[in-house]
Amino acid sequence: MKSEKISDAVVRRLPVYLRYLNELSRREVPTVSSQELGQKLDLNPAQIRKDLAYFGDFGRKGIGYDVSYLIEKIRQILNLDQQINVALVGAGNLGQALSNYNAYLRDNMKIVAIFDTSAEKIGTQINSITVQPIEELVETVRQNHVRIGIITVPNIEAQRVADQLVEAGIGAILNFAPTILKVPSDVRVHAADFTTDLMSLAYYLNAGKEVTVDES
Amino acid sequence: MKSEKISDAVVRRLPVYLRYLNELSRREVPTVSSQELGQKLDLNPAQIRKDLAYFGDFGRKGIGYDVSYLIEKIRQILNLDQQINVALVGAGNLGQALSNYNAYLRDNMKIVAIFDTSAEKIGTQINSITVQPIEELVETVRQNHVRIGIITVPNIEAQRVADQLVEAGIGAILNFAPTILKVPSDVRVHAADFTTDLMSLAYYLNAGKEVTVDES
DNA sequence: TAGATTGTTAATCGATTAACAATC
DNA sequence: TAGATTGTTAATCGATTAACAATC
Incomplete structure (x- = not known):
């Protein structure tokens, strides 16, 4: 996690991630890899990992990202944990x-x-x-x-x-x-x-x- | 005028130029400089000149761009000269x-x-x-x-x-x-x-x- | 362990901006 | 001519992608 300034391009992708994660959550899929996300969202997996890594270490090596946890984190980042x-x-x-x-x-x-x-x-x-x-x-x-x-x-x-x-x-x-x-x-x-x-x-x-x- | 491939960022600015040019046309302003466009549209004048130069030499040194002519040209570029x-x-x-x-x-x-x-x-x-x-x-x-x-x-x-x-x-x-x-x-x-x-x-x-x- | 996948650094690619000769 | 402004090249800046050690 770095204290760099986040570019708008990164910020605009977060809701896109969130939306697909919500779908996975509805389907009760427990984890997802950057590769799978990338395929589904037409994005480079490295870019997705980099985007998320700006805000914290949300994933687990060898496993991927916990869907529920990542949803929670992205909502926090976007200030959507409050009305x-x-x-x-x-x-x-x-x-x-x-x-x-x-x-x-x-x-x-x-x-x-x-x-x-x-x-x-x-x-x-x-x-x-x-x-x-x-x-x-x-x-x-x-x-x-x-x-x-x-x-x-x-x-x-x-x-x-x-x-x-x-x-x-x-x-x-x-x-x-x-x-x-x-x-x-x-x-x-x-x-x-x-x-x-x-x-x-x-x-x-x-x-x-x-x-x-x-x-x- | 170069035969490069045009990036989507450039293409997306063309309608923005067109819109302001239409406003100038309505006000019967004959010419406009990249500087004035840039100020109005929050864009760098060099960027505007470069964007337009991809498609042709539309401006006149020392003068700027003829509003009517530039409107016509951008409409052609965007295929908006036809329905x-x-x-x-x-x-x-x-x-x-x-x-x-x-x-x-x-x-x-x-x-x-x-x-x-x-x-x-x-x-x-x-x-x-x-x-x-x-x-x-x-x-x-x-x-x-x-x-x-x-x-x-x-x-x-x-x-x-x-x-x-x-x-x-x-x-x-x-x-x-x-x-x-x-x-x-x-x-x-x-x-x-x-x-x-x-x-x-x-x-x-x-x-x-x-x-x-x-x-x- | 072996395979999978992250986080991160380095390389690449692309877009923006500065600078200026040309010229109206 | 003097001032203004383009078109364009070079410099800079930023974003994306590749690669890989770390590790689950």
């Missing part, structure tokens, strides 16, 4: 879809507040949470110890919402708007805009694929 | 939210087919597209020249859907399910699962707690 309160800003189509995903409850993340500007939406219930006006964001976020904000508002509003989340003391933002947010360096932002993703995918379609006739 | 047909598989909350995003229409991407397994959903209209049973996927995708598939089905079904999309000759997949899909190497897959993103964000919340110590 993480999340606020959702923007109760449009996408925001509503995300709030209905209770999948992350299992991972100890919980949406505890939803905000919107539209008079029609304010006061309605989404997943048993009352939509609040955005003016209440700073106070509510502070009071409820919200740590992560999800932004699903239109592009033009995104930066303003981010500013308010920062003011309220948020630690991280998941941004679905296609805007580069300007935030202090101690606030982490991940871009989650799927249209950017789609556009980059289009690049890979030029493999001479203008073929309409398929002989197979 | 890209997209199929959406999974008409749940998230799928419906994505289908309503008409934003990508502007980028020449169009959802032309939607599939689901649920009897309640089949036959209903989403954004004036009739939801079809998943059994019709292969044929419809082939007939409509669909190039990209978006997967928004539950985890357990994701691989099966991917297999069908591949069978139908799709070129790329945007996968919202938290599963590592196994596809032939000529099919590009981008993971778009936001819960993975959220979990990795949680890692960065330990700011209140222990401070990372370097030098040991």
